[in-house]
Amino acid sequence: MTSLAPLRRALLSVSDKTGLIDLARALDARGVELLSTGGSAKALREAGLPVRDVAEITGFPEMMDGRVKTLHPRVHGGLLAVRSDEAxxxxxxxxxxxxxxxxVVNLYPFEETVAKGADYDTCIENIDIGGPAMIRAAAKNHADVCVxxxxxxxxALLSELSENDGQTGLPFRKRLAQTxxxxxxxxxxxxxxxxxxxxGESTPRRRAFAGTLAQTLRYGENPHQNAAFYTDGSGRPGVATAQQVQGKALSYNNINDTDAAYELVAEFGGDAPACAIIKHANPCGVATGGSLVEAYARAFDCDRTSAFGGIVALNRPLDGATAAEIAKIFTEVVIAPGADAEAREIFAAKKNLRLLVTEALPDPRSPRLTYRQVAGGLLVQDHDTGAVARGDLKVVTKRAPSAQELDDLMFAWTVARHVKSNAIVYARDGQTVGVGAGQMSRLDSALIAAAKAGRMGEALGLSESPAKGSVVASDAFFPFADGLMEAAGAGVTAVIQPGGSMRDDEVIAAADEAGLAMVLTGMRHFRH
Structure with missing residues (x-):
């Protein structure tokens, strides 16, 4: 097997004709014979390039609306023949x-057709058959053929030809074959x-997953781990589609945390300014406000310690006043659906701060799959798009929540679904005041959230913990009354939780005794 392979004849058949003419001209200048099909051949002729139709080689015209044109031994034989094999x-x-x-082949735009919402028959017609068959043949025979x-x-191809006097090297062909x-x-x-x-097949016998390399990362969660970021082609607004305005390259942890932050803030839509501050994929502060800068300040006041080095997500375009407040502490990433000139100028002085802007907020209720690797397999599930409306809530205590408590309960519940389980969220007036995340017991989460609220109250110079008069959300049921009583001791007045425990009656009785209002959602939001 020789390393260098001469290039005398090329078959060009592409759907995306970007760069086709320049490539063909460069090949023609090297004396390469050009073969082509359909629209590609037409484009080459219109550019004044000599080209032979594949139909001339095969002796068969394109037929069946172009479904059959390259599926022929004179095409596949030319790709698969081992040049060193006499037979x-x-x-x-x-x-x-x-x-x-x-x-040179790129395929019918199937993914783009699906993304545009085309009907079933149109999608079927955009499934390429001849293209993949030729690609696989050429890639198999990469000892002689470049694909x-x-x-x-x-x-890269033209550079390879220039460096090797019109030939391609085996390492280069191997790399392109893998691609x-x-x-x-x-x-x-x-x-x-x-x-x-x-x-409507929700659990097909076999599943396939694919991605396109967007970024090679310096390392993964830790410096000894290799990592890369791949996009899935869905176009979902967020970190994968955002434009990075400034700052150094995103890290593995930055990307993971930024995604968590933007998905959370998207829950509030664009109706009222909202801000979410994330650390290690958990919210350390979430708030709404009369303005974006107020929403940020209220989110920051939930846990100023954890906010240091965090990720800030906004549901409205970043303005100068908000940028000035964010710039007062070290922040890793800010993501928002836009940023005005003043905000960009303020952030320009913070060279390590990454600013990402998107064209839209993701839809929290749009269906998609999530998957996680385990030893020997993958866990695949629908993304948690479940939602509870106020009318779905079931009041189970003697006292029903007030209108203000109900507003806060819905806010706290919205945040809790984005907190690692076991999740406890204290909130008041559209602001988180304490978050307990990822503990092995719900009691510990309630204790941590209360402690954080108390500590922040002291830092803010408040006369009492901001948990006093707040409400509490629990992502899953209280298995015992102890976690609920911890929240009551912290000063909460109302509770939202899924219910469904064997001890629901005991927990409800404890809530009544403490004078709490409690509502059940009937839906839990574990987030592991």
Whole structure:
């Protein structure tokens, strides 16, 4: 097997014609014969380039609305023939099969068609057949054939040819072959995932997942772990689609925390200014306000200690006043649906602060899948899009919540679904005042949230803990009354929780004895 392979003939058949003409001109200048099909051939001719139709090679015209054009032995033989195998070469000579040394193919825009909401039949027509077949053939025979599936690799191909006097090296062909197989795998994953959804198959026998490299990361959660960031092509607004205005590259932990922050703040839509401050994927402060700067200040006042080095997410475009407040402490990332000129100028002085802007907020209720790797497999589930309206709440205590308490209960419940379980959230007047997250017992979460509220009250110079007069949300039921009593001791007046414990009656009786109002949602929000 020789390392260098000459390039005498190329087959160009692309859906995305970006850069096609420049690539073809460069190949033609090197004396490479150009073969093509359909729209690609037309584009090359209109650019004045010599090109042979594949139909001329195969002896068959394109037919069946273009479904059949490259599925022919004279195409696949030219891609698959091993040049050093005498029998292969003899078969090519006998059957008039021209060797194809370079294949440039990108596929029908199936993913884009699905993203536009096309109907079933249109999506089916945008499933490429000949393209993947040729790509796989060329990639298998990378000992002799070079295959290019991404426009981003055109320049690399031309550089390779320049460096090797019109030839390609084996390491280069191997790399492109791997890229090609990954592309067809991702394409098939997109088709199978779409079809499962289209036919209502929630648990198909086999699932395929794919991504496109967006960023190679310096390391993962820890410096000894390699990591990279891949996008899934869904276009969901957030960290994957955001424009980074300034700051150093995002880290693995930055991306994870920024996603958690933006998904949380999106719960509040754009009706009222809201801010979420996240640390280690948990909210350390969430608030609404009359203005964005007020919302940030109220979120910051929940836990100023944890907010240091945190992630700030806003549901409205960042303005100068809010940027000035955020800039007063070290903040890793700020993400918002826009940022005005004054805000950008203020942040420009903070060179390490990453500012991300998106075009929109994600829809918290849009269906999608989440998955997590375990030893030997993957756990796959629907994303938690469950929602509870006020009319769904069941009052189970003698006292019903007041209108203000009900507002705070709904706010606290919204935040609690984004807190790692066991989750306890104290809130008052559209502001978190204490958050207990990720504990092995609900009692410990209630204790931690109360302690944080008390400590923050002292730091703010308040006469009492801000938990006094607050409400509490629990992401799952209270298995015993002890966690509830801890919250009552902290000063809460109302409780929202799913219910469903064997000891619900005991917990409700304890709430009545403490004079609390309690409502049940009938829906829990574990977040592990």
């Amino acid at each position: 292969h070469v003899a078969a090519m000579d006998e059957h008039g099969i021209p060797a194809i040394d370079l294949l 290019v599936t991404d426009v981003e690799d055109y320049d 090609a197989y990954a592309r067809t795998a991702a394409y098939d994953a997109a088709v199978s995932t779409w079809m499962a959804q289209a036919i």
